[in-house]
Amino acid sequence: MIWGDAAAPRARRAGLSLVIAATAALLLTGCVPTAVEAGGESRPTEKAAVTALTPSPSMPPAPAVISTQLISGVGPRAEDGVPLDVPPGTRSVLIHLSCDPAERFTAELGDSMMLGQAPLSGPCDDARTLAWPWEARSTGVLTLWMAPEAEWEASVTYSSEPFPQDPVLVSECETYSNVYSQVTNADEGFGYYAAFGAEEWNRRVDAAASLVDTLASSSTSVLAPYFRSMHTVLAERSPIPGGMTEVQEFWEVQNPISEICATNHSEVYVLAEFGG
DSSP: OOOSOOOOOTTHHHHHHHHHHHHHHHHHHOOOOEEEOTTSOEEEOOOOOOOOOOOOTTSOOOOSEEEEEEEEEESOEEEEEEEOOOOTTOOEEEEEEEEESOOEEEEEESOHHHHTOOOEEEEOSTTOOEEEEOOTTOOOEEEEEOOTTOEEEEEEEEESSOOOOOHHHHHHHHHHHHHHHHHHHHHHHHTTSOOSOHHHHHHHHHHHHHHHHHHHHHOOSTTHHHHHHHHHHHHTOOSSOSOGGGOHHHHHHHHHHHHHHHHTTOOOOOOOSSOO
């Protein structure tokens, strides 16, 4: 069931790359963050004047990069994982992953669900650096899912800088999870579980459309154009009830939202109403 141009953003990679590049730059350089204007221009954020202090010999400034590690292999490492030599003092782990052929991958560091973090997925190319927070409960095992014939190389950087999680994205991804849950539960309840009819399905999807419209109006993050597109997809849906999550236009917007939220380790999730 495919219909119309749902006005999905043309700059999906640009939006996601902006989040990834900003994260990696902050971790590796500790530079002052910049605010991104709607037109793509950036301006330095204002900060209060501070008095420079000379570090004492007993407390030297710690470098951002503690150590690096180079690992390579062929095919997925889903069963045994890839052991990482994480040094003391690590607060974030950055991995530059390249593959041949450059197909899609999924990578997970430790137990994402237990840590409240996210597996990271995308095309295995040179355009991205994967980053995870490192905490006391983290485990140094990298799990990879990719094509069996893919030759891969992972350049790992262990940093003393904390992972720069964006609190605005945390809030917006949390709110959007309610939208995604409403749509998923509407489809499940109408279709597989036959818990209600077309009128209730439409009411639920209308509620999801209204919520994401409000979110689009208030959003101050890179997700704003995707929220607007999702509102269009939901509001201009097919008159035939059911199957919203089977529509191509839905996933053309849902996927980049999920990837941006995952990159910030504020993963989009579903609060399942049925079958839980």
